[in-house]
Amino acid sequence: MTIEEANKVLQDADLLVGEREVSAAIDRMAIEITSCLKDALPLVICVMNGGLIFAGQLLTRLVFPLELTYVHATRYGAATRGSSLNWVSRPAQDLRDRTVLLLDDILDEGVTLAAIAEWCREQGAADVMLAVLVYKRHDRKVSPGFRADFTGLETEDRFLFGYGLDFQGYWRNAPGIYAVRGVETAGLQENIQIDHPCLPG
Numbered sequence: 784m785t786i787e788e789a790n791k792v793l794q795d796a797d798l799l800v801g802e803r804e805v806s807a808a809i810d811r812m813a814i815e816i817t818s819c820l821k822d823a824l825p826l827v828i829c830v831m832n833g834g835l836i837f838a839g840q841l842l843t844r845l846v847f848p849l850e851l852t853y854v855h856a857t858r859y860g861a862a863t864r865g866s867s868l869n870w871v872s873r874p875a876q877d878l879r880d881r882t883v884l885l886l887d888d889i890l891d892e893g894v895t896l897a898a899i900a901e902w903c904r905e906q907g908a909a910d911v912m913l914a915v916l917v918y919k920r921h922d923r924k925v926s927p928g929f930r931a932d933f934t935g936l937e938t939e940d941r942f943l944f945g946y947g948l949d950f951q952g953y954w955r956n957a958p959g960i961y962a963v964r965g966v967e968t969a970g971l972q973e974n975i976q977i978d979h980p981c982l983p984g
Contacts, residue, residue: 784952789953792950793961796961796962796964797961797962797964798959798961799939799959800936800938801959802958802959805946805959805960809840809844811935812841812933812935813844815933816845819932820847825881825882826852826874826878826883826884827849827851827852827884828851828853828854828874828883828884828885830854830886830888830895830896831853831872832947832949833887833947833948833955834853834886834887834888835955836946836947837887837888837935841886850876852875855870856871856873877906878903878907878908879907880907880909881908881909882910884913885900885911885912885913885914886915887915888915888916888917888946889917889918889948890915890929890930891923892924893924893926893929896931900913912932912933913932914931914934915933915935916935916946917934917936917937917960919937919938920937920938942962943960943961943962944957944961945957945958945959945961946958946960948960950963
């Protein structure tokens, strides 16, 4: 992609959620997560690369003790078992009896995120919770009704970029959630490169 093509993607895109609204959503998530996990000494795992920007902005709002690490993996096919993941980097920490919070940019179909969560459980985690910045509304989830424990925003079923989400490797740094014009979404947004319940009230 040339610089001209990359700039045109942003210029032509539809801004679905502005920076202020994204920040407000992260503020709300921080309150919910704090209410749930402030006494749990959780291990927070950022799913790379997509979860990086979201995690960086969320973590400074979580003013309680936590341990931070990350995962980076690729997925083979559409299988959902942890063994289907080819790990580039996995947590060095012992997950046994830990409360784990996975942070990712988007829950689209959820195949990779579900596989990582299952792997954490297989390592002996006592509880595995999911926090995603964006939940995309459609009926192609890895299992019916699959949701994160904490969700910032919900969007229509389009190809998105910004705040960690990329378009052909670019624009993860875009200051908002944008939708690419003229790109069909089905099967594309699921992050091949990596990219319960405790909700208050």
